[in-house]
Amino acid sequence: MQRHTIAILVNDQPGVLTRVATLFGQRGFNIDSITVGGSEEPGLSRMIITTGGDEQKIDQLMKQLYKLIDVITVTNLSENAFVSRELALIKVSASPSQLAELNAIVEPFRATIVDVGPNSLIVQVTGDTEKIDALLVLLETYGIIEVTRTGSMAMARSVVPVPASV
Amino acid sequence: MSVQIAELQGKNGLPPVKFGEEVTGAETLLRCLILEQVEYIFGYPGGAVLPIYDSLYGSYFKHILTRHEQGAIHAADGYARATGKPGVVIATSGPGATNLVTGIATAQMDSVPLVCITGNVPQSLIGTDAFQEANITGITIPITKHSYFVRDVRDLPRIVKEAFHIATTGRPGPVLIDIPKDVSNAVAPFHYPEKVEIRAYKSTVVPSDEEVQKFVQVISEAKRPVIMAGGGIISSGADKELRAFAEAARIPVINTFMGLGGFPGVHELSLGMPGMHGNYTANQALLNADCVIGLGARFDDRITMGRTKEFAPKARIVHVDIDPAELGKNVETAIKVTGDVKSTLEKALPLVSRCDSEEWIAQLKKWQAEYPYSYKKEDQVLKPQEVIELLYESTDGEAIITTDVGQHQMWAAQYYKFKHTRSFISSGGLGTMGFGFPAAIGAQIAHPDRTVIAVVGDGGFQMTNQELAILSQYKVPVKVAIINNQCLGMVRQWQELFYDNRYSEIDLTCSPDFVKLSEAYGVKGLRASTPEEAKAVWAEALQHDGPVVVDFRVAQGENVYPMVAAGNTLDQMVLGDE
Ligand SMILES: Cc1ncc(C[n+]2csc(CCOP(=O)(O)OP(=O)(O)O)c2C)c(N)n1
Secondary structure, rough: OOOEEEEEEEEEOOOOOHHHHHHHHHOOOOEEEEEEOOOOOOOOOOOOEEOOHHHHHHHHHHHHHHHHEEEEEEEEHHOOOOOEEEEEEEEEOOOOOHHHHHHHHHHHHOOOEEEOOEEEEEEEHHHHHHHHHHHHHHHOOOOEEEEEOOOEEEEEEOOOOOOOOO | OOOOOOEEEOOOOOOOEEEEOOEHHHHHHHHHHHHHOOOOOOOOEOOOHHHHHHHHOOOEEEEEOOOOOHHHEEEEHHHHHHHHHOEEEEEOOOOHHHOOOOHHHHHHHHHEEEEEEEEEOOOOOOOOOOOOOHHHHHHHHHOEEEEEEOOEEEHEEEEEEEHHHHHHHOOEEEEEEEHHHHHHHOOOOOOOOOOOOOOOOOOOOOOOOHHHHHHHHHHOOOOOOOEEOOHHHHOOHHHHHHHHHHHOOOOOEEEHHHHHHOOOOOOOEEEEEEOOOHHHHHHHHHHOOOOEEOOHHHHOOOHHOOHHHHHOOOOEEEEEEEOOOOOOOOOOOOOEEEEEEHHHHHHHHHHHHOOOHHHHHHHHHHHHHOOOOOOOOOOOOOOOHHHHHHHHHOOOOOOOEEEEHHHHHHHHHOOOOOOOOOOEEEEEEOOOOHHHHHHHHHHHHHOOOEEEEEEEEEEHHHHHHHHHHHHHHHHOOOOEEEEOOOEEEHHHHHHHHHOOOOOOOEEOOOOOHHHHHHHHHEEEEEEEHHHHHHHHHHHHHHHOOOOOOEEEEOOEEEEOEEEEEEOOOOOEEEEOOO
């Protein structure tokens, strides 16, 4: 099963997230991550959804998405080069005395420590999913108390991607 | 404030509509419906739609008060399938709205245009679990083409306009409009948009010249071509074009269940229905064809049997559909044409040439003669197939037949030869028991002068038989033919064949006396138990100027054959024990 990152431009209508998410469920797809936010045009939002499925099944999913009245365009970013980023906040079990040591670990990841408490501190990191996973492995030795991740944000590189035709 | 009030002259006997006047949301809705040329409304009132029902009082609309919202929506569906015009249904909030759910799903699966209007509690109460509150837009997301929750009365005209547009264009389907009571009561000056503008929604689908050329090219090379004509023939109104095309190219035509009537069942090129309970020739045609031309058919698993790799193994598949998501969805397709069937055939007709198919047609005719649908007649026992033959012969194939779901549905599809488009109305996709009878009411209301026969099982009829009241109340002359085998026949058949005769929970011997039941509703009731009685009783029923229910007591153990068991391929067909 391949991983796919799909960008969906939608009308910013109440219920549109439910419609899109329901369609994934209805057609037997699991949503691995979903992010939604504003787009370059007022009134439209962009959803980035990562999911799995073979080529033919994804193609069918995209056509079904197009049938939703509030969907404007559907693009499978995975078909071309694209940039993807995720943000994570990681609460690590550590005391202020370990700050320097932890800084040395997170710095190569261009992560930052954004909060320090008596028994814990919070690391903020952005990057692709693998990079965040890698940092988590390193931090695990200290004890991870809590993790929150945004899921992928993604965009095609340089050229404007052509939306899937219907 | 003085407003400029313009009046739009009524068309086709419709009352004039005033623009610019301050009116309530309820009145706004009704004016929109007039402008959409709606004549009949099927529905059931309740608290949340009281403003709408108040506006309906004494209005121009003909409202049919069914006895259950499911009856209302199936009737609206039958009306839509019989006419091609959208069916309109109104239900109140909460239980009224949820009672529509089965009907909405039924319409969605068969691509039937419906506009479903539900009331909801006032917006101040939305989200509080208020009395009779249900999130009906949420509940129906997976079973509607689109839906609206109206927040502001000023949006209502645009929403109604869009709803009708979406329901009736492209691949048709049900659209729901949920109107909270405060919006029905709010006032605003009435205006109706002239045009619909929905970004990214494509509604008219004319295929490209290039696609049509490829389509014609592939067909012209075929020696054993077959057209598989689906419901898209009927919804796009392409029956005449199909006929001209098949005749010009000399291609035999299979009608899928949803496509019955889209090509005359009595035509020399007609092969009838394929699939699980389809006939031998239609299935052999698919197995041996070198080119299968799917026209508005979706290669459903009742035809492919879910074994899509082994389906039509020797054929290149050419597929025309208005919904691009259907192309390549179920089977691998050589040529895909995105377009409605009618405009595709219109474009293809001048280009098409006669195929070299005479040998193939001769082979198919041989099979047809050798393996027709068949059953054993008996003198004293009435066979269900015999009843359907009787219905066919007595109406010369000119009636509108609606069916419920079960064995009788399959026999109706097999033994009635449909001559005209929109004359076979049945729940194909969802297989909804309880559909057939109310759908007949809708069809009869649409065509008061035609013979409309509801063919129902004794099981399914009891799911919506309270709508008998409608027959007397509105003088709707539907003829109901109950194929009464005193059990859930189709379930019985599966239990016999696949569960070792373990007949679990199928006994309907304790049903009401259907003759008395009908009479209790003021409808004529008749009964027949032998072939002879059946003839006499049915003649009486047809002659009777009004609704009739006929209880045909048929043999219980009869099975629907031929049959391809689920999971098998079309060549593993059981022809039956006759
Ligand atoms: C609402 C609904 N419930 C259950 C079924 C499953 N089902 C399919 S056919 C059938 C039996 C129908 O019996 P009857 O109405 O007597 O018709 P017959 O098969 O005997 O002609 C049943 C229960 C269904 N299709 N729809």
